[in-house]
Amino acid sequence: MADNSPKPTVACPQCGKQKEWSTENQYRPFCSERCRMIDLGAWAAEEYQIASQTSENDYSSSFEDPESRDYMDKPLH
Numbered sequence: 338m339a340d341n342s343p344k345p346t347v348a349c350p351q352c353g354k355q356k357e358w359s360t361e362n363q364y365r366p367f368c369s370e371r372c373r374m375i376d377l378g379a380w381a382a383e384e385y386q387i388a389s390q391t392s393e394n395d396y397s398s399s400f401e402d403p404e405s406r407d408y409m410d411k412p413l414h
């Protein structure tokens with residue numbers, strides 16, 4: 338079994354750069370962490386605006402540490 342076939346490439350959705358497709362690339366389909374973070378930041382900014390409307394529930398802190406938050410909400414007696 339020869340392994341000389343051209344490896345598949347995918348265009349990075351962020352910068353359009355042709356990147357060799359690899360399941361070892363944790364940033365796929367992006368070419369790099371940088372492009373991935375840019376894309377995440379793009380939609381995260383929109384998510385933040387939505388989340389800020391429900392800030393009364395202190396959603397952010399409960400999301401980061403749900404267990405300790407749960408303990409704090411429960412009375413000890």
Ligand SMILES: [Zn+2]
Nearest residue numbers: 349352368372
């Ligand atoms: Zn890219």
